[in-house]
Amino acid sequence: MIEAQGLTKRYGDKTAVDDITFTIPPGSVTGFLGPNGAGKSTTMRMIMGLDRPTHGTVTVNGKPYAKHRSPLSEVGALLDAKAVHPGRSARSHLRTMAATHGISTRRVDEVIDMTGLSTVATKRVGAFSLGMGQRLGIASAMLGDPRTLILDEPVNGLDPEGVLWVRHLVRQLAAEGRTVFLSSHLMSEMAQTADQLLVIGRGTILTAGPVQEVIDSVSGTSVRVRSPQVAELERLVVGVGVTVTSPEAGTIDLRGTTAEAVGTTAAAHGIVLYELSQQRASLEEAYMSLTQDSVEYRSDVTLTHAKEDNS
Amino acid sequence: MTTTLIDTAASAEQAPRSAVATRTTDAHRTFVGVMRGEWIKLLSLRSTWWVLGSTAGVMALIAIGVAASLDGLMANPLTAQGMGQLNGAALVSTGFQIGMVTIAVLGALVITGEYATGMVRSTFAAVPTRVPVLAAKAIALVVLTTGVTVVGIGLSYVVTMSKLSQYDLVPALDSAETWRVLAGTAYCLVAAALFSLGLGALLRSTAATVTAALTVLLLLPSILGFINVHWVQTVVRYLPLPASQGFLPAGDPNQNLGSGLTATTGLLVIAAYAIVPLVIAAVVVRRRDA
Numbered sequence: 001m002i003e004a005q006g007l008t009k010r011y012g013d014k015t016a017v018d019d020i021t022f023t024i025p026p027g028s029v030t031g032f033l034g035p036n037g038a039g040k041s042t043t044m045r046m047i048m049g050l051d052r053p054t055h056g057t058v059t060v061n062g063k064p065y066a067k068h069r070s071p072l073s074e075v076g077a078l079l080d081a082k083a084v085h086p087g088r089s090a091r092s093h094l095r096t097m098a099a100t101h102g103i104s105t106r107r108v109d110e111v112i113d114m115t116g117l118s119t120v121a122t123k124r125v126g127a128f129s130l131g132m133g134q135r136l137g138i139a140s141a142m143l144g145d146p147r148t149l150i151l152d153e154p155v156n157g158l159d160p161e162g163v164l165w166v167r168h169l170v171r172q173l174a175a176e177g178r179t180v181f182l183s184s185h186l187m188s189e190m191a192q193t194a195d196q197l198l199v200i201g202r203g204t205i206l207t208a209g210p211v212q213e214v215i216d217s218v219s220g221t222s223v224r225v226r227s228p229q230v231a232e233l234e235r236l237v238v239g240v241g242v243t244v245t246s247p248e249a250g251t252i253d254l255r256g257t258t259a260e261a262v263g264t265t266a267a268a269h270g271i272v273l274y275e276l277s278q279q280r281a282s283l284e285e286a287y288m289s290l291t292q293d294s295v296e297y298r299s300d301v302t303l304t305h306a307k308e309d310n311s
Numbered sequence: 312m313t314t315t316l317i318d319t320a321a322s323a324e325q326a327p328r329s330a331v332a333t334r335t336t337d338a339h340r341t342f343v344g345v346m347r348g349e350w351i352k353l354l355s356l357r358s359t360w361w362v363l364g365s366t367a368g369v370m371a372l373i374a375i376g377v378a379a380s381l382d383g384l385m386a387n388p389l390t391a392q393g394m395g396q397l398n399g400a401a402l403v404s405t406g407f408q409i410g411m412v413t414i415a416v417l418g419a420l421v422i423t424g425e426y427a428t429g430m431v432r433s434t435f436a437a438v439p440t441r442v443p444v445l446a447a448k449a450i451a452l453v454v455l456t457t458g459v460t461v462v463g464i465g466l467s468y469v470v471t472m473s474k475l476s477q478y479d480l481v482p483a484l485d486s487a488e489t490w491r492v493l494a495g496t497a498y499c500l501v502a503a504a505l506f507s508l509g510l511g512a513l514l515r516s517t518a519a520t521v522t523a524a525l526t527v528l529l530l531l532p533s534i535l536g537f538i539n540v541h542w543v544q545t546v547v548r549y550l551p552l553p554a555s556q557g558f559l560p561a562g563d564p565n566q567n568l569g570s571g572l573t574a575t576t577g578l579l580v581i582a583a584y585a586i587v588p589l590v591i592a593a594v595v596v597r598r599r600d601a
Contacts, residue, residue: 049439050432051600066439070339075436083432085356085424092355093433099348100437101338140433144338 001026001179002047002148006056009042009203016042018203019056024181026147029174031194031211032183035291039203040183041079044152047181048077060148061179072101072144078137078151086126090117090136093125097140107143115139116165130157138166149173151182155189167193187284201291211283218286223254223262226275233271237262253279342443349447353455358420363455366413367463373406374467378474385478399475399482400492401560403467407496408552410463411503411528414456418507419520421448426515435601442593445512449505449589456504460497495559498578502551502585503528509588512596527551527584548572554580 002024009017017039024030034040045051047058049065057064060075068074084093094108112121115135120128125136134157141149151170155163170193174180184190190197190211197214199206207214227233230250238244242256254262259278266273353359384390422445425431438444468482475481482489506528511520528551535547547553548571557577572580 045432045600048436050435052598068439071439072340072437073338077436079436080429080432083429083436085352085428085430087356087358088352089355092351096348096351096355097433097437099351100344101340102344103338 001062002058002060002150002181004043004047004056004058007043007046007053007058008055009039009046009051010054015203017046017053020200020203020205021056022198022205022208024179024198026179027174027177028195029170029180029182029193031190031197032181032200033187033190033197033287033291034183034200034206038200038291040200041152043200044077044079044150044181044183047150048075048079050079070101070144072097072103073146074144075148075150076141076144076146077149078134078141078154080152081130081133081137081156084125084133084136086124088125089122090125090128090139091121093136094140094143098143101144103143107145111139111142114142131159131162134158135162138169146178148179149181151180153183153185155184155186163189187282187287191283199287199290206290215281215283215286218281218289221255221281222279223257223259224251224275224277224279225254225262225266225273226251227266227271227273229271232269233262233266236265236269236271251275340438342447345438345443346447346450348437349444349451353421353451356424358424359417359455362413362417362420363459366410366417366459367466369413370404370406370410370460370463371466371470373409374403374471377402377405378471381474381478381480397480398488398492398560399480400486400489402475402480403471403482404464404492404496404559406463406467407460407500408529410460410500412525414459414500414504415507415524415528416521417455418452418504419511419517419524421452421508422511423515423517423520427517431601441597441601445508445589445593445596449508452504452508453501456501457497460500464493464496492559495555499551499555499559499581502581505585505589506551509585509590509592512592513588549580551581551584 002022004020004022007017007020008015020039020043032040032043042051046053047060047065059065060068065071065075088096091108091112094111095105097103098105098108112118115138117132117135117139120132125133128136134154138151138154141151149170154166154170158166167189170180170182174195182193184193194211196208196210198208199214207217209217225233228250230246230252234244234252237254237257242254245253245255247253259276263273263276265271266276422431425434434444435441472481482492503524507520507524510524511517514520514523532547532550532552535543535550538544554572554577557572557580558574
C-alpha cells in the first residue's frame with residue numbers, strides 16, 4: 001500500500017510534481033503512465049525517500065519509507081538500472097545491498113538465478129547490456145522479498161522473452177498480495193499487465209482507475225460497419241447523439257449507438273453488411289488523447305499521430 | 312488539489328509470500344550490516360586495490376630516494392651538520408606526504424564514485440537514514456588507511472635499512488620516538504582520507520573533491536608560503552601539513568615547514584580537518600536529494 005497526500009516537488013521555479021494524492025492498493029498491479037518529464041520518476045524517488053517532497057507526504061505500508069526498520073523488505077525498487085557501480089560484479093553489488101540488512105548470500109544467489117543472471121553474475125556490471133542491467137535492477141528489487149515493488153520502466157531494453165518474464169513475475173507478485181507499482185511507456189504492455197492506471201501529465205494526475213474504465217472514459221466505444229450501402233445506412237442510423245466518421249470508403253465508425261441497434265436497422269431495410277463490430281479504443285489512443293495537452297517534449301511526429309488517433 | 316482514489320479488490324495484506332523464496336522476514340537494517348556492506352563495496356572494486364598498492368609503493372619509493380640522497384647530504388659540510396639530529400623514523404616515513412595524494416583519492420572515490428555511477432541511489436534506498444552510510448565509510452577508511460600505512464612504512468623500513476645502517480640511522484624499534492613518528496604518520500594519513508571523504512560527500516564530484524583536497528592538504532602551504540603577509544602566514548600555520556610538524560619531525564632537514572604549533576595543537580588541528588567536513592556532510596547528505 002502506497003499513500004500520497006498532496007505530494008509536491010519543486011526544483012527551483014519548476015514544479016515537477018504538483019499536489020498529487022493517490023493510493024496504490026496491495027494485491028494488484030498499478031500502472032503509472034505519463035509522457036517524459038511528467039513527474040513519474042520524481043514521484044517514485046519521493047516514495048523511496050531519495051528526493052524530499054517540497055510539500056505533502058507519502059507513506060509505504062503506513063510509514064514513510066525511511067522510518068521502516070527493514071526498508072528492503074518493505075519496498076523493492078528498480079528506479080534506475082544504472083544505480084550500480086560499473087566496476088563491481090553483479091553478485092558483489094547484490095551482496096553489498098544484502099549485507100546492510102543481514103540478508104543471506106543464499107538469497108543473493110536465489111535472486112541471481114531468478115533473474116537469469118547466473119552465467120554473468122561474476123562479470124563486471126560495466127560490460128552489461130541494457131537488458132542485463134534491467135535484470136540486475138529487478139534482482140536487487142527482489143532481494144528483500146518486499147511487500148511493495150516499485151518498478152520504473154522495468155521492460156526497458158528487455159528482449160521479448162524478458163518482457164514476458166517481467167509480465168508473469170509482476171502478475172505473480174500481485175497475486176501473492178503484494179503492491180506492485182510500475183511505469184512503462186509501452187501501452188500494449190501496460191494494457192496486458194496492469195489492473196488499474198494512474199495517468200500523470202505535467203505533474204498532476206489526469207485520471208485514475210481500472211484500465212478499461214480509463215480507456216472508455218476517454219474514448220468510449222464505437223461500432224464499425226462495412227457495407228456496400230454505407231451511405232444509405234448512415235442516413236438511417238444517424239440521429240441524436242450519434243456521430244459518424246469514415247476511416248475509408250465503404251466503412252463507417254458510429255459513436256453513440258450499439259451494434260445491436262445498427263444490425264436491427266440494417267436488417268429491417270435489407271441492407272447488406274460485410275462487417276459489424278464493436279470497436280474498443282486502445283489504451284494507446286486513450287493515453288494520447290489524455291496527455292495531448294501535457295506533453296513536455298513534443299515532436300511533430302507524435303503531434304500528427306495524436307491527431308490522427310483522435311480523428 | 313487533485314484527489315484520486317483507486318478502489319479495486321484491495322486484497323488482504325497478509326497474503327502469502329512466494330513459496331520458493333528464502334525467508335528474509337528476519338532481515339533488518341543494522342549498523343554492523345551497513346559496515347559489512349561498505350566493506351564489501353571497498354574490497355570488490357579494483358580501484359581500491361590499485362590505490363592501496365600505489366600508496367604503499369610510493370611511500371617505499373620516496374623512502375628509497377631519500378635514503379639514496381644521504382650520501383650527498385653527508386658529504387656536503389653545509390648539510391651534514393643538520394643530519395646529526397635527524398630522526399631515522401622520520402626519514403623512513405617521509406613518503407607519507409605523497410601517500411596523502413593517493414589516500415585522498417581513495418577517500419574521495421569512496422563517496423564520489425557512488426554519485427558518479429548512480430550507485431548512491433541503491434545505497435540510500437537500502438539505508439534511507441543515510442548518515443550510517445557515511446559513518447560506515449569513515450570507519451572502513453580508517454581501517455584501510457591504517458593498514459596501508461603500516462604496510463607502506465614496513466616496506467620503507469625494509470628497503471632503506473641497508474642504506475640507513477651506513478649512517479647509523481635505522482630507526483630503533485625499541486625507541487618511543489620511533490613509534491611516535493610512525494603513529495603520527497598514520498594519524499595524518501587517516502585524517503587526509505577522512506577530510507577527502509567529507510569533502511567528497513559535500514561536493515559529489517570526483518574531480519572537484521580531489522582538486523580541493525590536494526590543494527588544501529599539499530599545495531597551499533608552498534603557494535601561500537610566498538606571500539609574506541602576517542595573517543596569511545598565520546593561516547599557513549594551521550594548514551594540515553605545517554600543523555603536522557607540531558608532532559612530526561621533518562624527514563628532510565632542508566625542508567622546514569615548522570609551524571611552531573605544539574604537538575597537542577597540531578593533533579587537534581589535524582583532527583578538525585578530518586571531522587569538521589564530515590559532520591557538515593552528515594547534515595547536508597541527510598537533507599539533500601540523492
